[in-house]
Amino acid sequence: MSSKNSRIRVALLAAVVAVTGLATAGPALAATPAVAAAVTVTASQAQEPAIPTDFVDLPTSPLRADAPQEFTVTYRNNTPTPTTVAPQLLVTSPDAGPYLAPSDVKVERRTGHDCWMAVQPGSQTGTLFTDLVGAQRTLGAGEQLKERYRVTVVNPEARGTVLPRVALYG
Template identity: 60%
Template sequence: MSSKNRLRVALVALVVGLTGLATAGPAMAATQPATSVAAGAQQDQAPLIPTAFVDLPTSDLQAHSDRHKIKVTYTNDTAADLTVAPQLLVSSPDAGPFLEPTDVTVQHRTADGCWETVPLGTQTGTLFTDLPTAQRTLHPGETLTEVYRLTVLNSAAKGTVQPRIALYG
């Protein structure tokens, strides 16, 4: 199976999981929005589902202990507000072995300049950062710039790093 096909399978599986078709568990609960009950009526908000992705240039996973910065930039060139979410995908080689979340560390630079560790999900040999927690609203003409730092912890790890932007509705 080619890397692109494996990536597509992983994305379809991710979207299916986020829409609630999978059984609820700790991982599913973390992606579901909170619901509120007021005066006996339940208000449910369906999670946002990406309608498109903007793929940014990929790079090879550099398997040594240096930290590598990855900059994700996207400008809202529409006339309306746009909900977006930056995401990093780290894909395993076609022939394996599949990467594990313990093979790499991904950190995100916060607004105050500190680094915070980003938990990674894994599916079909692809590691990925969470979309729901990364969502931002960009006003017309506004630019999103996020900086990540990736450190390879397993010197035998091989793969590809693909930053991208998820677009919603």
């Protein structure tokens, strides 16, 4: 087999591993902390997305239909070394249902230009969640993460709880 064919096969395998890992692990990781099975990755394969090792839960609030709610996700790196973190907003359904759908709420994130940008939440078993992969950043020693979100109820029948949190890596 030529080296060109070998490289194409390795690239295709890496793409399949990356897509499969994101599709299957992303929602599950967002909904609850989980321990993932170890995967051996050789130098010629793409690396798996980082998996959070812990979450810092911030105070919860009931989902209100009467007005948009703003949430600030903050975390300070009090360690002497850089730490990778990701802010996340969960909107959980009542235990007895009905389960929330992404169309029940509008989630927005405040940008560095002081504008609100729509965030498409993922969904798993009635829990809506913002993406962890795109939100990852590294905080230096003493640096602080501060991310603002706004949740607006679109379906007045929607009920649930908003849980802001920070995913910690490594």
